[in-house]
Amino acid sequence: MFGLFKKKTEAEKLQEQYSKLMADYHRLSTTDRAASDAAYAKADEIAKKLDSLK
Known part of the structure; x- marks a missing residue:
């Protein structure tokens, strides 16, 4: 509830994109x-x- 308006950090955004x-990549590796x-x-x-952020 308290994290409802919490903004994501740059590292969290990049980690989500990476995932x-x-x-x-894994899904496409068998077809294309x-x-x-x-x-x-x-x-x-x-x-x-x-890595550069850390």
Whole structure:
């Protein structure tokens, strides 16, 4: 209840994006290799941003 209006930090936003991209990467890995590689590349960029924040 008290966290209702709490804003997410930049790290939390990036972590959420990273999780979604990795799920897409895993889902696409069996059907579309090019799209899978693109999703992994984006996730890797976000991981580097997360590391730089820490």
